[in-house]
């Protein structure tokens with residue numbers, strides 16, 4: 001038997017990319033590669049990239065500069081760019097970044113071993129074909145960088161929503177759902193290996209649909225099947241598009257204790273005019289009606305969102321609509337971004353990126369300040385309540401404390417006592433910051 005080669009993987013961007021890197025790890029392991037965490041001993045370095053905002057791409061380019069010296073030390077070192085940036089830039093990236101040997105788009109990971117084998121001295125390899133079918137359904141991802149308790153399972157790939165600002169439909173291609181049986185089997189196996197929380201991932205999980213022997217399984221049904229594996233297995237999911245979050249799904253979440261009471265519902269803007277320009281396909285009023293439905297059916301449900309500040313032509317009135325919507329929903333958590341124009345998207349072609357940088361920054365800061373206040377208010381309401389927390393890690397601040405999340409996806413820190421990772425612990429909340437609940441063991 002030959003000696004395994006060493007692969008170092010670095011992952012940028014979304015949870016989907018974390019899941020993809022685990023798939024890449026599995027494919028490479030089948031081909032005699034072992035994962036290393038020390039890039040100095042690597043034979044191959046893969047960088048799984050993100051194109052969602054320009055600053056994500058700039059960060060990766062800076063990182064490539066740092067890899068120059070590694071390549072000087074080891075002339076045989078192979079560097080591959082995977083994922084969204086590979087797909088967006090294609091050959092151009094090989095010309096611009098001389099140290100890169102391989103370019104592989106999100107649907108080309110099965111070909112990585114052949115791409116590696118095809119490299120001859122000085123030659124490069126590229127595969128950026130997108131697929132209509134690839135879901136990597138049969139691949140058992142390797143959890144090489146895991147706490148052993150929480151895991152992602154990717155249930156679908158691609159996106160066809162074409163929000164005008166977004167590069168994802170171009171980098172990840174057509175939407176396709178993975179076969180339900182393979183998802184459920186992967187979740188069962190993870191549970192048996194000690195995992196206690198699964199997050200089902202897709203760009204738009206609400207449109208999941210699997211046709212099987214005349215039966216069709218939608219997302220609500222899939223979620224239910226995963227929840228039924230074992231009451232001790234928690235289930236989360238991301239991301240939902242507001243346009244198709246159904247009552248059926250909300251009732252399913254309500255029905256099972258182990259489906260977490262936390263819904264990520266990206267709104268992007270509170271202004272109808274901007275939502276229209278963004279091609280979001282819903283209005284502020286429709287969004288509010290879905291939030292009303294969630295709060296009516298699951299009163300304890302946490303709601304989080306994504307907001308973009310400074311989209312094309314956005315004015316102060318639009319910004320105020322966003323701030324007032326935040327106040328109305330009372331979000332528990334928000335991811336907030338400045339608008340970043342992405343080449344070839346509909347917005348880049350049709351609209352002017354005309355909000356000055358300083359105005360974008362000012363508006364983003366207003367959104368951050370508003371959310372800081374809302375998060376604090378939301379957390380203060382939890383003081384005195386008892387929550388079931390899944391222990392995920394030792395607290396970063398103290399070895400005597402554990403950290404985990406409640407069903408609402410809030411981070412809870414509490415004394416370690418006799419508990420260990422993977423336990424469920426009843427914790428009474430004693431105090432909080434805007435980001436964390438701090439508690440004691442209940443009982």
Ligand code: 5AD
Pocket residue numbers: 052053165166167266268306307308337338339340341342
């Ligand atoms: N500029 C800024 N933010 C963006 N997002 C997507 N595209 C862009 C862009 N061009 C944000 C959206 C999305 C999240 C994943 O990233 O809020 O929901």
Ligand code: SF4
Pocket residue numbers: 012013014015016017049050051052083084167168171172
């Ligand atoms: Fe993920 Fe989108 Fe970034 Fe691609 S561009 S890695 S899909 S966040």
